[in-house]
Amino acid sequence: MATPGIWRKVPDYLLDPHGPLTIRVAALPGLATWLFKFFLAGATHGKVEQTVQALSYLLHDVPDLHLKLAEKAGLGELIFRNGLLHVYSDKNTFDNDAIAWQLRAKYGVRWIGWAERDLRKYIPNLAARYQFGALLDGAFCRDPEKYVAGLVSHAVSLGANYIKGEVVSVSELGVVSLMDQKITFDQVVISAGAASKHLTGLLGYNIPMRSERSYHIQISDPGFDLPIPVMPSDGKMATTMTNGGLRIAGQVELASEDACPNWSRCDVLLEWACRVYPELSNVDLDGRVTRWMGRRPSVADGLPVISRTSRSAKVIYALGAWPYWSSGGSKNCRTC
Numbered sequence: 530m531a532t533p534g535i536w537r538k539v540p541d542y543l544l545d546p547h548g549p550l551t552i553r554v555a556a557l558p559g560l561a562t563w564l565f566k567f568f569l570a571g572a573t574h575g576k577v578e579q580t581v582q583a584l585s586y587l588l589h590d591v592p593d594l595h596l597k598l599a600e601k602a603g604l605g606e607l608i609f610r611n612g613l614l615h616v617y618s619d620k621n622t623f624d625n626d627a628i629a630w631q632l633r634a635k636y637g638v639r640w641i642g643w644a645e646r647d648l649r650k651y652i653p654n655l656a657a658r659y660q661f662g663a664l665l666d667g668a669f670c671r672d673p674e675k676y677v678a679g680l681v682s683h684a685v686s687l688g689a690n691y692i693k694g695e696v697v698s699v700s701e702l703g704v705v706s707l708m709d710q711k712i713t714f715d716q717v718v719i720s721a722g723a724a725s726k727h728l729t730g731l732l733g734y735n736i737p738m739r740s741e742r743s744y745h746i747q748i749s750d751p752g753f754d755l756p757i758p759v760m761p762s763d764g765k766m767a768t769t770m771t772n773g774g775l776r777i778a779g780q781v782e783l784a785s786e787d788a789c790p791n792w793s794r795c796d797v798l799l800e801w802a803c804r805v806y807p808e809l810s811n812v813d814l815d816g817r818v819t820r821w822m823g824r825r826p827s828v829a830d831g832l833p834v835i836s837r838t839s840r841s842a843k844v845i846y847a848l849g850a851w852p853y854w855s856s857g858g859s860k861n862c863r864t865c
């Protein structure tokens with residue numbers, strides 16, 4: 530996420546009520562170190578490229594691996610291997626993002642440019658103000674919740690033992706404490722998303738991770754279909770057709786970990802949805818929109834933490850990842 534000069538854009542983002550970033554003032558003191566490390570990670574092209582190189586090694590075959598796993602688990606119909614489309618107002622605006630596109634190309638991400646006639650042909654409901662697109666090799670999932678539940682059932686069918694409960698702590702000896710029991714394992718993988726920071730903190734590690742909040746709205750029966758996820762460059766969000774309807778997700782809110790959701794961010798997403806797909810303005814949305822807030826586990830330098838801990842061979846960290854292969858984010862549709 531961090532690129533050279535991004536800090537210069539931050540004031541404009543913050544002043545724009547429809548902008549892609551909000552920071553709650555009360556959270557600023559607690560954010561200072563993370564923000565500093567975030568800007569530092571994107572301070573030069575060399576640093577950005579280091580991050581890209583590491584992520585590309587990790588992510589290059591993710592769509593194929595998901596498809597393979599989904600097929601094995603009998604969930605193949607949920608994964609669509611047909612790409613992700615970024616849309617821009619015109620080619621010049623696209624060229625302003627040249628660094629990102631050059632880096633993608635350098636690290637083997639295939640993409641092709643779509644002229645206006647392609648956009649109109651494949652995404653007829655897209656607003657006329659988008660006149661250029663870049664179709665990336667990628668995949669998306671039509672139902673993240675069903676996918677994750679299906680993977681759990683698949684693991685159980687292969688002999689895994691599924692225990693549901695809140696983990697209170699993990700010890701270096703591999704003892705996992707739940708609310709009502711303790712269980713000792715040979716190996717423990719901590720992969721609790723944004724909550725991992727608390728669990729790893731109890732083990733004495735201070736991982737520079739924040740939860741980057743984000744919201745989504747889902748519109749059931751929007752009146753049109755979308756063959757591929759569409760990411761409007763100006764809104765910094767993704768619009769994906771899921772089995773439950775059109776999901777609009779993205780943008781970033783930095784707030785204290787325990788702050789209440791700011792549901793007006795969902796209104797901003799709805800306004801964006803109507804700008805991107807003008808037909809939605811004519812649809813009666815009453816009772817058709819659900820909303821959700823989630824927390825991205827975000828390490829300041831953009832690199833996930835995947836490693837054995839230095840103090841114990843029994844504990845492994847797998848946290849801080851937020852790949853973009855488009856699922857609309859939420860596996861559990863929690864509502865606050």
Ligand SMILES: Cc1cc2nc3c(=O)[nH]c(=O)nc-3n(C[C@H](O)[C@H](O)[C@H](O)COP(=O)(O)OP(=O)(O)OC[C@H]3O[C@@H](n4cnc5c(N)ncnc54)[C@H](O)[C@@H]3O)c2cc1C
Pocket residue numbers: 694695696697720721722723724725742743744745767778779822823824825826847848849850851852853854855856857858859860861
């Ligand atoms: C609005 C939004 C949209 C997004 N859109 C996309 C997208 O389109 N494409 C994409 O690739 N990524 C997207 N992301 C990012 C993606 O959701 C995250 O990167 C991903 O979910 C991180 O996976 P994870 O397994 O590390 O953590 P999580 O998905 O957060 O999973 C952590 C799990 O651990 C559980 N847990 C936490 N604490 C405990 C505890 N103490 N005991 C037991 N269980 C615990 C949680 O309940 C949860 O089930 C989006 C994120 C958001 C918020």
